[in-house]
Amino acid sequence: MEEVLEAAEKIRSMEVRGAARIARFAAETLMKFAEKASDEKFDEEMRFAAETLLNTRPTAVSLYNAINYVMRYSGESVEEKRQSVIRRAREFINWVETAQRKIGEIGEKRIKDGYTVMTHCNSSAALSVIKKAHENGKRVEVIATESRPRWQGHLTVKQLREAGIEVTLIVDSAVRYFINEVDCVVVGADTITANGALINKIGTSQIALAAKEARVPFMVAAETYKFSPKTLFGELVVIEERDAREVAPEEILKLGVKVRNPAFDVTPRDYIDVIITEIGAIPPEMAYIVITERLGYAGIEEEEITL
Ligand code: RUB
Known part of the structure; x- marks a missing residue:
């Protein structure tokens, strides 16, 4: 054990x-x-x-x-x-x-030669799309956010450079400043709910908001095992709140400052143009069908879910 x-x-x-x-x-x-x-x-x-x-x-x-x-x-x-x-x-x-391989193959078709792609956090599915476009000979540049407080953006820029892809690192709050230089956004997913909402690294929903305002397509790369059966029965996704020490040093905390550190946020489906899964590029509205048909939860009662 x-x-x-x-x-x-x-x-x-x-x-x-x-x-x-x-x-x-x-x-x-x-x-x-x-x-x-x-x-x-x-x-x-x-x-x-x-x-x-x-x-x-x-x-x-x-x-x-x-x-x-x-x-x-x-x-x-x-x-x-x-x-x-x-x-x-x-x-x-x-x-x-x-x-992940299939998502790369399907998603790369949405990336044209010469595109600048914005990504957030460090998603293997999103990077699979970008890397596949590059492998297929398209000139792709990436703008990657730092993704505070755990700096997953640093992993992303390293992995992209290892693949020989041009990349610019920006602070999370610079997303709107750069959004007009971007042709599309590609992010990963921690969870997709039955109604097609995306739960991903904190800050994702702000990027989606900026992208919608700027008319920049917002794509999600998500394997079908990122779709949540429990949300079929109305359960809400629990957003993890992590330790305050990830965000603020002791000298700030000892002043009695309250710190909130949610690790994820929710992007409503209206902000999502397409979800790239291994079974196809689907609209978020199809999440229910993915859970019932693909994951096999059709006709299953809540009581039958034991874990
Ligand atoms: C990681 C994160 C990623 C998704 C998708 O959060 O939000 O975007 O997990 O990643 P954390 P992948 O670093 O807190 O785990 O596509 O690799 O599954």
Whole structure:
């Protein structure tokens, strides 16, 4: 169980971060844990591991979908169940890899030669789109935000430079200043709700607002495991609020200043032109169908959702 607790801490502390990486890491952790879990209490131990991983970061539904996918294992004997967990975890990991590749192939068609693309935070799905356009010989430049307070923008600019892509780093508050120099915005997703709203890194909704005002297309790159089944039943997505010390130094905190540090925000579907998924470039209004048909929640009652 120690490995599961360590893995949970890596997610909580953001050593492993980003919705897709978190999901993949959770599936890998459950797979390794299943190999060692006891014969006597296999189901109980698996469930404890699943819940421990689930209770790390509340917002990205990819974590829930990954764990839920693996935990729908089956089998008569413990050995069959163990093999089923391993098989399902491998299937999920394969889903992550193929979806990101496919999203790149579909999304890059929306990026024309000579485009300047704005992105926010550090999204593997969004970068897959930009990198694919570059690989296909299009001249692409990127404007990337710092993404305070955890500076994920620094990862983004490094990864883009490694790929040989021109990139400009800006502070988050400079988005509107630069929006008219941009041909489109591409961001990732932590969660897409049943009504097509996007939950992504704090600041995303301000970018969407600026993009709409400037008539700049706003694209979301999101694998279908970023769509939230629980929102079908009216559940609201929990926005993680992180420690004040990520935002303000001790000398400010000791003055009794109240600090709020939400990690994500909500962009209503009206601001989204298209969601690039591995099954196609879809309008946000199709989120309900993705959850029911693609993720298989059609006709499922809320009580049947056990995790
Ligand atoms: C990361 C973030 C990313 C999405 C999508 O937040 O908001 O835009 O997770 O990333 P944090 P990906 O750094 O707090 O985890 O496309 O890689 O899943």
